[in-house]
Amino acid sequence: MGSSETTTKDEQPDLAGLEAGLDALESGGGDERPNAGRVLLTKVLPPLVAVALVLLVWQLAYWADLQKDYLLPSPGDVWAEYEEMWREGTLFEFIWTSVSRGILGFMIAVAIGTPLGLLVARVKLVRAAIGPILTGLQSLPSIAWVPAAIIWFGLNNSAIYAVVLLGAVPSIANGIVAGVDQIPPLYLRAGRMLGARGLTSVRHVLLPAALPGYLAGLKQGWAFSWRSLMAAELIVQSPSLGTGLGQLMETYRTLQNMAGVLGTIILILIVGVAIDLLFFSPLERRVLRSRGLLSRVS
Amino acid sequence: MAIALDKPEREGTTDTAGYAVRFDHVSKSFGRAGKQQLVLDDISLDVAPGEFVTLLGASGCGKSTLLNLTAGLDAASAGTISVPGGRPALMFQEHALFPWLTAGKNVELALRLRGVPKAQRRPEAERLLSLVRLQGSYDKRVHELSGGMRQRVALARALAQASQLLLMDEPFAALDAITRDVLHEELTRIWTETGVSVLFVTHNVREAVRLAQRVILLSSRPGRIAHEWRVDIEQPRRIEDAAVSALSVEITERLREEIRRHGQQ
Ligand SMILES: Nc1ncnc2c1ncn2[C@@H]1O[C@H](COP(=O)(O)OP(=O)(O)OP(=O)(O)O)[C@@H](O)[C@H]1O
Ligand SMILES: [Mg+2]
Numbered sequence: 001m002g003s004s005e006t007t008t009k010d011e012q013p014d015l016a017g018l019e020a021g022l023d024a025l026e027s028g029g030g031d032e033r034p035n036a037g038r039v040l041l042t043k044v045l046p047p048l049v050a051v052a053l054v055l056l057v058w059q060l061a062y063w064a065d066l067q068k069d070y071l072l073p074s075p076g077d078v079w080a081e082y083e084e085m086w087r088e089g090t091l092f093e094f095i096w097t098s099v100s101r102g103i104l105g106f107m108i109a110v111a112i113g114t115p116l117g118l119l120v121a122r123v124k125l126v127r128a129a130i131g132p133i134l135t136g137l138q139s140l141p142s143i144a145w146v147p148a149a150i151i152w153f154g155l156n157n158s159a160i161y162a163v164v165l166l167g168a169v170p171s172i173a174n175g176i177v178a179g180v181d182q183i184p185p186l187y188l189r190a191g192r193m194l195g196a197r198g199l200t201s202v203r204h205v206l207l208p209a210a211l212p213g214y215l216a217g218l219k220q221g222w223a224f225s226w227r228s229l230m231a232a233e234l235i236v237q238s239p240s241l242g243t244g245l246g247q248l249m250e251t252y253r254t255l256q257n258m259a260g261v262l263g264t265i266i267l268i269l270i271v272g273v274a275i276d277l278l279f280f281s282p283l284e285r286r287v288l289r290s291r292g293l294l295s296r297v298s
Numbered sequence: 299m300a301i302a303l304d305k306p307e308r309e310g311t312t313d314t315a316g317y318a319v320r321f322d323h324v325s326k327s328f329g330r331a332g333k334q335q336l337v338l339d340d341i342s343l344d345v346a347p348g349e350f351v352t353l354l355g356a357s358g359c360g361k362s363t364l365l366n367l368t369a370g371l372d373a374a375s376a377g378t379i380s381v382p383g384g385r386p387a388l389m390f391q392e393h394a395l396f397p398w399l400t401a402g403k404n405v406e407l408a409l410r411l412r413g414v415p416k417a418q419r420r421p422e423a424e425r426l427l428s429l430v431r432l433q434g435s436y437d438k439r440v441h442e443l444s445g446g447m448r449q450r451v452a453l454a455r456a457l458a459q460a461s462q463l464l465l466m467d468e469p470f471a472a473l474d475a476i477t478r479d480v481l482h483e484e485l486t487r488i489w490t491e492t493g494v495s496v497l498f499v500t501h502n503v504r505e506a507v508r509l510a511q512r513v514i515l516l517s518s519r520p521g522r523i524a525h526e527w528r529v530d531i532e533q534p535r536r537i538e539d540a541a542v543s544a545l546s547v548e549i550t551e552r553l554r555e556e557i558r559r560h561g562q563q
Contacts, residue, residue, distance in 0.1 A: 015480065015483055015484070015487075016431055018480055019431055019480050019484070020431075022444070022446060022476065022477055022480060023432075023444060023446070023447055186390065186392060186394050187394065187396060189371055189390075189394075190390065190394040190395075190396070192371065193369060193371070193385075193387065193388045193459075194407065194408045194411045194412075194455070194459065195385065195411040195412060195459070196411055200411065204407060204410075204411070205396070208396065208398040208399075209396070209398070211398065287398075290398070290439060291397040291398055291439070291440075291441065292397060292439060292440070292441025292442070293397075
């Protein structure tokens with residue numbers, strides 16, 4: 001489809017060329033991809049160095065005998081705990097029990113929090129009624145729900161999921177409310193001019209426009225899910241439930257195994273960070289970059 | 299792919315009505331009862347089918363308000379606005395393109411919301427983009443386009459609505475003079491080719507004369523139709539043509555008079 005086909009009878013032939021020149025001048029060179037070596041140097045190396053430093057300080061503290069060994073085990077002792085779990089084949093079982101619960105709980109929270117957030121954002125009466133409650137719930141530590149959940153549901157998975165949902169739903173709902181509130185009114189008016197009404201408008205304008213704020217809410221929602229899950233698992237113990245990281249930590253505590261407790265804390269941290277790094281951060285970066293809201297320049 | 303330059307199919311009845319839009323004693327005031335500010339006062343105006351009319355007026359005289367009323371984004375306080383051809387297309391001063399879509403998908407969304415079947419959307423969007431000479435930019439994101447290109451995509455999106463009436467609210471105000479010149483030529487070409495009726499708002503006198511068949515001058519506070527001129531200069535015109543300049547001088551004089559009147563009150 002050459003541009004020559006668009007030329008018509010009475011048209012000045014130089015206009016197309018002039019325009020092409022202007023476009024080329026104005027739109028610049030486009031994004032340049034950073035090379036792998038640079039990414040390694042600026043993004044990967046610094047956190048690795050930081051972790052190495054923390055391990056070093058820890059090891060030095062151990063060597064300096066600041067505390068008795070059963071109170072302050074060395075990094076090596078913790079590593080030995082991992083090795084043992086690995087040999088028994090239980091390491092990934094513990095992690096997976098918690099992660100699968102976390103993901104399922106998070107997905108249910110998304111399914112509830114998203115429509116709830118949309119309602120709060122778009123319906124004045126709903127916002128007036130439950131907006132403040134949602135914000136309040138977000139600042140309530142989810143561990144406060146554990147006793148109530150146990151009384152309602154007993155020592156079972158339902159109690160755990162209830163705590164996760166009560167922790168995550170408000171933050172996801174608030175995320176989408178914030179996302180919708182930040183939409184420039186111009187987009188909504190443009191959508192209306194194109195004929196988008198009601199659900200069509202929600203689907204083609206409101207949701208995509210609110211996506212950056214929504215993603216931030218999802219990210220926070222995951223953090224809340226994970227935290228609430230650990231709080232619930234620490235307390236809701238029952239042989240039939242299987243062993244998640246929270247239950248594992250509680251077991252180590254009763255055994256007075258500090259290396260095991262520390263090791264579990266580290267695992268909880270690693271899982272939380274890994275899900276963020278592997279899933280949410282790339283997603284968020286992709287969305288922001290595709291809208292020109294994130295520059296590649298370091 | 300051959301590019302059809304015939305008029306897009308339209309579903310309305312502009313031709314039988316004899317006008318593309320009719321303002322019948324339209325007034326608009328803002329604010330609560332008791333502290334009302336009259337912005338538009340008794341505007342009566344017809345835009346003929348296929349006509350190009352520019353609305354000229356000082357900043358704050360109510361030009362955007364009038365377009366918003368026409369577009370149905372707001373309701374008039376008195377009087378009626380009839381648009382027999384159905385919902386008009388509106389081009390905002392800012393491009394108002396959706397940054398989560400590519401240039402091509404922005405146009406396709408307009409087609410989709412108009413009810414164009416899926417299979418026809420892509421070729422139709424490509425046709426519209428080549429109409430504004432952006433055939434190579436289908437997959438470009440909005441932020442990758444220059445200001446002039448964004449306005450052209452916005453124009454393609456507005457044309458995708460296949461409305462009989464195109465409302466334009468200072469669409470070129472933010473562009474540099476060279477780009478604006480080129481877009482004037484494009485707009486004139488597209489208007490000739492599609493036969494769409496255009497109501498174009500600006501506070502740039504030369505731009506108004508360069509583009510229009512008829513220039514309407516609005517006075518300020520409240521906005522009333524102060525005067526109108528027929529522009530009988532043959533298209534394609536250039537903004538620096540002697541005839542365009544001569545009429546611009548005359549209109550500017552009148553505009554200044556209007557503004558001076560406010561200083562004396
Ligand atoms: N929603 C609103 N509520 C109250 N006043 C408004 C509203 N919209 C516009 N006005 C007032 O109406 C007047 C006209 O505004 P309008 O935006 O139509 O002017 P304009 O001619 O488009 O100006 P410009 O050339 O600067 O775009 C202004 O005095 C403005 O303050
Ligand atoms: Mg305006």
